[in-house]
């Protein structure tokens with residue numbers, strides 16, 4: 001007697017919707033995130049952006065580190081690589097360098113990106129490797145059950161700061177601008193329409209694009225980065241902001257009390273791939289046999 005094998009993690013309703021073409025780019029795996037987590041809006045945002053841009057599934061890769069956010073590749077129907085804690089960017093850089101035709105999207109959390117993986121961001125930005133980095137900032141370590149992270153607010157009480165976090169948070173936007181990022185934007189999981197447009201714009205940029213996504217962890221932070229607080233704090237990028245003006249972008253990044261949503265900065269300059277092509281051409285010219 002044969003026993004019917006039912007695939008695990010398959011949600012039949014989701015499969016129906018996906019096969020009808022309405023939710024192309026969603027995988028059959030149902031997200032394992034807590035109900036209400038901001039990350040649901042990000043997975044929807046990426047799948048909408050992929051639809052809008054008609055990205056070929058077999059030419060697109062999503063690379064993550066470790067964290068609740070880094071489970072992301074399971075939930076999209078694209079090539080995926082769930083790597084090691086903090087190592088999404090080196091792996092994404094390697095993938096893009098090996099096959100320049102791929103669209104490569106790195107994803108991860110504030111702990112993954114700015115604690116253990118913090119050393120990699122500067123190099124990806126300065127090299128201008130042509131990948132997109134979606135950073136899900138919930139100001140806490142979600143997966144390991146609520147420890148203080150590099151972007152936790154002063155005063156946040158967590159399991160590792162039982163007398164409230166005394167440290168000032170990093171300012172990721174200001175850091176990226178000083179590292180030489182060529183596209184920088186900010187979005188909020190509570191504004192899904194704006195978020196999906198920002199994801200598409202970040203992917204469309206040629207060079208290293210960094211999208212900072214503010215997102216509540218509804219399970220381990222009940223006081224700081226909540227939907228209510230963030231909803232009251234966020235604002236549009238002021239009208240008249242010139243996204244080619246680095247100093248104006250830096251000034252905007254300093255206002256962390258009222259985080260601005262939109263495009264902070266962009267710049268056109270050669271990518272890492274362009275630089276390698278140019279070096280290869282020079283090397284070929286140097287070693288070419290002389291013709292007379």
Ligand SMILES: Cc1ncc(C[n+]2csc(CCOP(=O)(O)OP(=O)(O)O)c2C)c(N)n1
Pocket residue numbers: 066067068069070085108109110111112113116136138140141142143144149
């Ligand atoms: C080398 C190593 N150190 C520590 C851990 C434990 N760890 C797993 S995820 C994580 C932090 C995740 O926080 P974040 O990147 O903010 O993701 P979130 O869960 O909030 O989405 C830590 C410390 C690990 N998996 N590997």
Ligand code: SF4
Pocket residue numbers: 032033034036037038039068069138142143216217218219220
């Ligand atoms: S623990 Fe926090 S970050 Fe992780 S899935 Fe739950 S709400 Fe989201």
Ligand SMILES: [Mg+2]
Pocket residue numbers: 067109110111136137138139140141142149
């Ligand atoms: Mg986090």
